[in-house]
Amino acid sequence: MQASRARLFKEYKEVQREKTADPDIQLACDDSNIFKWTALIKGPSETPYEGGVFQLAFAVPEQYPLQPPQVRFLTKIFHPNVHFKTGEICLDILKNAWSPAWTLQSVCRAIIALMAHPEPDSPLNCDSGNLLRSGDIRGFQSMAKMYTRLAAMPKKG
C-alpha cells in the first residue's frame, strides 16, 4: 500500500476510535477519497469566533506526511491570517515549518490556536490586520463577530 494511504488510514482509525477525545474537532474523511478530508472546528471561547462552527477542507498530497496537507476555510471568516475570499490560511506549519510528525488532527488544533492568537504582522486579510495593528481591537472584534454570526452559526428559524 502507498505510504501516504497507509498513514491516512491509521489516522482515520485513530479518529474513529477517539471521536469524543477532542470535542472541538470533528474530522471526517471523504467517502470516496481518502485524500480529501473535511473538519468542523468550534470557534475558541473568549474570541469573536466563539459559538461559531467553521468548516475546513483538507487536500492531502501524495507525499504526505513528508509534505503538508493543503488546508482552507470553507466557512467565511474575518481573520488577519485567512484570505477573506479563498479561505487560504497563512500558517508556518502548513508551509516551511511542516514536520511529518504532525497529523490532520494536530493541524486542526494549530488552526484553532491561530484563531485565538492572530498574527497581524503577516496578514492575508489586510483590513483585518490593519484594524489589529492600529490597536482598534473593538473594531476588529465586532467585524469578526458579525461574520461569525453571518456565516458560522446555524440560522435560526
Place this chain on the structure above:
Amino acid sequence: MHIVEILTWGSQKQNKEKNNLKHKREKWTTGEESIEGRTTRQTRIKDSGCGRSSGRESAKPRRRKSQKKGRVGSFLHKTSDRQHRERRVFVAAAAMDSEDYMYDSDAEETTYDDDDLYYYSDKEEENIAVGDDDDESRRNKKAKQSYIVLKESDIQQRQENDITEVSNVLSISKAAATVLLLNYNWRACDVQDEWFADEERIRKKVGLFEKPVFLLPNKLGKVELTCSICYENVRVSMMGWVSCGHPFCRECWEKYVSVAIEDGVGCLTLRCPEHRCNAVVDRDSIDLFAKKEDKERYLQYLIRSYIESNKRYKWCPGADCEYTVEFCEGGDDECYDVCCHCNNGFCWNCMDDAHRPVDCETVAKWQLKNSSEAENTAWLLVNTKPCPKCGKAIEKNQGCMHMTCRKPCGHEFCWMCLGTWKEHGERTGGFYACNTFQKNEAEGKYNEDEDIRKRAEKHLEKYTHYYERWAGNESSRKQAVKDLKQMQNDYMVRLSDLRGATDAELKFITDAWLQIIECRRVLKWTYAYGYYLPEDGDKKEKSKKGFFEYLQGEAESNLERLHHCIEKDIHNYLNKERPEEEFKNFRAKLSSLTTVTGNYFENLVKALENGLEDTSSQEACSSQEASSKIKSRTSKKGRKDYG
C-alpha cells in the same frame, strides 16, 4: 602597429600606479624556483595553521609566478636590437617632450629595474610580439591569465581539505565540520572563531546536539516503538535518529531525506522530522539513510554550495560544462574574460559571453535592449521580482506580502516595496497598503521604463543597424565554431592523408579558425560599443567615433579576407592533387592573414579599452599618418606574402 605604440605611450603615465603593482608581482616571480602551481597551493593550505583564506592569499603570488616566469626570462633575452631600434623610431615619431625622452633613453642603457621602465618594456614586448612572432604573442596571452579552470575533483579535494582541517582543529567528526562550514559560508576561520568563543551557542544554532533530548529505552533490540511518520510499530534496531535521538523508521527516513533532496539545496540544512526539533541531519546520516542516487545529488549540492558561497569560484556557464573557474583578483587590469576548457569564453564579472573590449555595463544594457521584446523577459518583468538580497527572480503565486526567499537565502521582504520585512512592523505605521510603494510612484521613479521605450523608438533605425551586425557576427561566430569542428573531424584527416602532413603541420588551419572565432566575438561586441558611442558630441567625440569606425572597418575587412580565404580556398586542397608548392603558398597566406587579422583586432581592443583616448586632434592626425603607413606596409607585405 604604430598606433598602438602611441596609445601605450600616452596611457603610460596614467597607469603608473597599476604598473607599480604589476612590477611588484613580477618581482615575486624572478627569485623563486618553479613549482607546479596547484601543488604549491595545496601544501600551503595544509601548512597554514588557521584559515583557508590566509593560506590561499599567500599562495596567490606564487602561482602567478609559475605562469609568468617564462615571460620574464624570455623578455630579458629577447630585447633584441630590433626592438631598441623600433622604440627609438617610435619615440621620435611621437615627438614626446624631452623629459620623457630622456627617461626613456636612460632606460635603454641601464638594467630593467625601474618600475616604470619595466612596465614599459613589458608592454612593448607585447606590442612587438603582436608584430610578427606568433609564439611570443601566445605566451603573452597565457601570461595574462588570472584564473584557473578546475575540475570537479579539484573542488572536491579542496572542500575535503577544508573539512578535514576544521574537523582536526575542533576535534569533531567530519560530518559535523561540514555542518559548521555550511553554516559559515565555508569560511574555516569564522567557524573556528565562533566555535571557540561559544561552543554551546553554536551547537544549538546549527543543530549539533551533544546529548540526545529523546532518551531511548535501555533494552534495545526487540523493543518496538511507534514511528511518528508512518505510525507503524517498528523495532528499535530498524530505526534511525540523529543527534537529538528522535527515532523514526528507516523507510520513513529514506523518504524524508529523498523529498528534501528533491526539493533542492535546502537539504543541506535538513532538520530532524520531529516537530520543532532543531537537530541537523548531517552528512553521515544522509549516507546512512539515503538511496544511492540521492546521495549523489546531495554531494552535488554540497559542492555547489562550496562554489556558490565562495566569491573566487564560479561555474562555467557553458551548456553541460562541469568545470569551475577560480579567479584571482588583482590580475590584469579589468580583464575579466575567462576561457574555460570547454572552449566557452565568458566574462567573470557579469557571466555573459566574453565581451572584451566592451565593458559589462554596456553589454548588460545591450542584452537587455535585445531581449526587451522577448516574451520571456516580458513575462519575468511582469510577473516576478528579484529577491532584494540574492537577486533570484521570484514569482508570487499566493499568500501575503510577507515573502521568504528560498533556502539558503531565506531573506524576508515585502513584495510591495521589496524592503526588508524587519522594517514592516509597527515602524512603517502598520498599514498594509505599503507606503514606500506609493512614495516611489509619486516621485515618478516608475516612469523610467517609459522613457526608455520612447528613446528606443527614436533610435530604432540606428539600433537595427547595429543589432543586425551584432547578430550577424554572432551567427557567423557560431557557424565558425561548427566549421572548426567539422574541420577537425573531417577535413583535417583528409588533408593529412592527402598531403602526408602531420597534425602539427596543419595546425595553422586550426589557428586560423580559432582566430576567426575570437575576432567574430570581438567584432560582435564592438557593434554594441558603437551603438552606445555618443553621436552628436563635440569635435573630440566626433573624432573618437571616426577613429573607432576606422579601426573597426580595418579589422573587419581583414577578418573578411581571412574568413573567405579559409572557407573557400581550402576546398582546392581537399580533393584534387595540387602541387606541393601551391599548398605551401596557401599555408603562408593563411598564417600571415591570421597574424595580421589578430594584430588589427588587438589594436582595436586596446583602443577601445583605452576609451579611444589619445585622439585629440594632433594625435588623431599622427595616428592617421601612422595608420596609412601601416596600410602601405601591410599591403606591401601582403603582396609579398600572399604571392
